[in-house]
Amino acid sequence: MTKLFAERTIKAGEAGIADAFAASNDANLISFAGGFPDAALFPNAAMGAAFQHAFTDGSQNILQYHDNRGYLKLREQLAARLTDDGTPTQADDIILTQGAQQAIDLVARMLINPGDGLVVEAPTYFGALGAFDNYGPTYYEVPMQSDGMDMHALQKVLMAHPVKMIYTIPDFQNPTGIVMSLKKRQELLRLAKQYDVVILEDSPYRWLRFTGEQLPTLQSLDTDDRVISLGSFSKILAPGLRLGWASGGKRWIDAIANLKNGADLESPFMTMVAVSDYLAENSLDDHLVQLRRTYQMKKDAMVNALRCNLPAGFKVNDPQGGFFVWLTGPADVDMGQLLKDEVLPHENIAYIPSRNLYPSKSVVNAARLNFTGEDVAAIQTGAARLSAALAQAVVQPATAAGLS
Amino acid sequence: MTKLFAERTIKAGEAGIADAFAASNDANLISFAGGFPDAALFPNAAMGAAFQHAFTDGSQNILQYHDNRGYLKLREQLAARLTDDGTPTQADDIILTQGAQQAIDLVARMLINPGDGLVVEAPTYFGALGAFDNYGPTYYEVPMQSDGMDMHALQKVLMAHPVKMIYTIPDFQNPTGIVMSLKKRQELLRLAKQYDVVILEDSPYRWLRFTGEQLPTLQSLDTDDRVISLGSFSKILAPGLRLGWASGGKRWIDAIANLKNGADLESPFMTMVAVSDYLAENSLDDHLVQLRRTYQMKKDAMVNALRCNLPAGFKVNDPQGGFFVWLTGPADVDMGQLLKDEVLPHENIAYIPSRNLYPSKSVVNAARLNFTGEDVAAIQTGAARLSAALAQAVVQPATAAGLS
Numbered sequence A, B: 001m002t003k004l005f006a007e008r009t010i011k012a013g014e015a016g017i018a019d020a021f022a023a024s025n026d027a028n029l030i031s032f033a034g035g036f037p038d039a040a041l042f043p044n045a046a047m048g049a050a051f052q053h054a055f056t057d058g059s060q061n062i063l064q065y066h067d068n069r070g071y072l073k074l075r076e077q078l079a080a081r082l083t084d085d086g087t088p089t090q091a092d093d094i095i096l097t098q099g100a101q102q103a104i105d106l107v108a109r110m111l112i113n114p115g116d117g118l119v120v121e122a123p124t125y126f127g128a129l130g131a132f133d134n135y136g137p138t139y140y141e142v143p144m145q146s147d148g149m150d151m152h153a154l155q156k157v158l159m160a161h162p163v164k165m166i167y168t169i170p171d172f173q174n175p176t177g178i179v180m181s182l183k184k185r186q187e188l189l190r191l192a193k194q195y196d197v198v199i200l201e202d203s204p205y206r207w208l209r210f211t212g213e214q215l216p217t218l219q220s221l222d223t224d225d226r227v228i229s230l231g232s233f234s235k236i237l238a239p240g241l242r243l244g245w246a247s248g249g250k251r252w253i254d255a256i257a258n259l260k261n262g263a264d265l266e267s268p269f270m271t272m273v274a275v276s277d278y279l280a281e282n283s284l285d286d287h288l289v290q291l292r293r294t295y296q297m298k299k300d301a302m303v304n305a306l307r308c309n310l311p312a313g314f315k316v317n318d319p320q321g322g323f324f325v326w327l328t329g330p331a332d333v334d335m336g337q338l339l340k341d342e343v344l345p346h347e348n349i350a351y352i353p354s355r356n357l358y359p360s361k362s363v364v365n366a367a368r369l370n371f372t373g374e375d376v377a378a379i380q381t382g383a384a385r386l387s388a389a390l391a392q393a394v395v396q397p398a399t400a401a402g403l404s
Helices: A007-012 A017-025 A044-057 A072-084 A099-111 A126-135 A151-160 A182-194 A250-264 A269-281 A284-309 A335-347 A376-395 B007-012 B017-025 B044-057 B072-084 B099-111 B126-135 B151-160 B182-194 B250-264 B269-281 B284-309 B335-347 B376-395
Strands: A094-097 A117-122 A138-145 A165-168 A198-202 A227-232 A244-247 A324-328 A366-370 B094-097 B117-122 B138-145 B165-168 B198-202 B227-232 B244-247 B324-328 B366-370
Touching (some): A007 A126, A007 B099, A072 A244, A094 A099, A099 A165, A126 B250, A250 B126, A335 A376, B007 B126, B072 B094, B072 B269, B094 B099, B094 B250, B099 B126, B099 B165, B099 B227, B099 B244, B099 B250, B117 B151, B138 B151, B151 B182, B165 B182, B335 B366
Parallel strands (some): A117 A138, A117 A165, B117 B138, B117 B165, B165 B198
Antiparallel strands (some): A324 A366, B227 B244
């Protein structure tokens, strides 16, 4: 009865999201694969107190069904924070979702008819592809440069093909850690307007900038309601809350709310009440300072260890924030094959090979490395051992091993 | 830019789920519309204690990402309960979801290619249609009889059309409250086997039987892994937990887990740990006894008030459990039009008209009435006022009003 599966189900088996998480269950593994925050920084006590307050307060019927856009007070708190960040936002511009992942799924559900043109950065977040794939888009890849998407390549795509949506992660991109420059942000909006395309701005790492100046969001530069922005509490509080959001114009939020009914009715009200209480009783800004300090230290540890140890032909970038660095090797190195044959079984180290970060699966000589999940000692050990394994592989290519 | 919306988005605007919930925000409204449990019966204190324990226990990293099938201990507890209920189940046969609603969405996502045949009971749960619609099935309606689906009509459909899945709510069906007889359960499985069709058994009300004997689940009668069963804590603990499940063979659960990655990565681990703790520290069976007692009383209040007051030509059934009774009127009465023109604006009473409970939207003279959400006094008042409004409407049809 395998024929019974829908085509999207077969495709989902190839998206590789499960691998990123499954690889992280071995206690001896040093995992640079998943986008795991540092669990030592979770505000367990304060969040526990917030839940306790939500359950004992009695002013909210927290276990009942509610408005499927989410708890109004939390949407107001979030709107104020987004406004402070330079993007004027009202509570009604926001819908709360099961992490930003659900928001990606619902936006694609809202817009993508089978075959519709969808531009993605190349490489991009594999979880977004895992959501998009369900709706059968025609993908157009636009290469990433050190200051964001290649705008000339984007313009060529838009001139040649009908495109409905551009998906971008402008701040500390997943997987490359790259920030889109202000000039490119403005150019992206100009092109989107010229070709009448919606922009999906996914920005879960925005408030995790270690150095440099914050740039305006795409939504704040938008003049005609074509940008839908996504955010998440997963990276700034804790992923176990499963709480993210989409913000945008009424037509978008109304439609997303309607589609969320079919997807899961609504998100848990009790969690939204507790997070609202957490935000009222604690300083998220202070918490963010602590996160940035720790994550910068970890990023430095990873970049330094790799730059000292990587063999010739490999390089790693040095992002100004976020969760990831991007490792590239010589053109003939297959980082996926190396992971499977050498690095995972022999070094017990995991990362995300580049292959699944391109819809075309065309680039194999790069990898995403997460630096937030492991402690500094493990990062240093893992980076050194990974470098040694890569050096060994380059001297004696894995593909040649079978010939001896 | 309205053309930008995908076709499923336009369809979702017509599904009517939002109406059921939106209608319930007016404090003076007597709502028989939504499937709201009685909030007075939520185990607030015990659940609050369970969350507190989850946050202070420290043995689980409850705010981190975890296995996307859900907390193993809770799946074990659930498997034991399903086994006790006559359906032998292992923890690995279960994936936890955002209510059963998400499980409906994911099963449809897993199986339905555009145009695939999908049998639904007529009438059926509008939220299921709201999920199915996203995947573009070809619907085949099989009429409900007092003992479940019309098996002759089902056989005719299966003989004439390729069908991939049959969606059924065998216990206290939403919206009719009807239980499928044992004979029909056996016949359904026989037909599904003969025509090689998957059965989606949605049973959130199963453990809310007031009178009569429990019947075996479809899954327990299945011999060749073609039944996927869904359940939920929404009706037996609280909907605000947003916790449901799908159970079935490995091929199904593996595929659903993979698709859940794209939909929302995973459900909140902290909630699953808390619910597991609640189940360990409290007797769900005792809680169910209390729910059944209260809901039976409310059901009796509604059925008695309606049977005493409904005008000629209207009738209401008397289910053995669940959340809903089914009201039918004369063939020329449009319960949707009446709700909009008379009952909601003038009586401030809400129900779900039958129109949106059929994919074909072909039946207008019936309605779903929920009896669990309001208290007994409101049920009696509301049922009497609704009956009076219907009597008035039948004497002086709403459609004639414009002619005077």
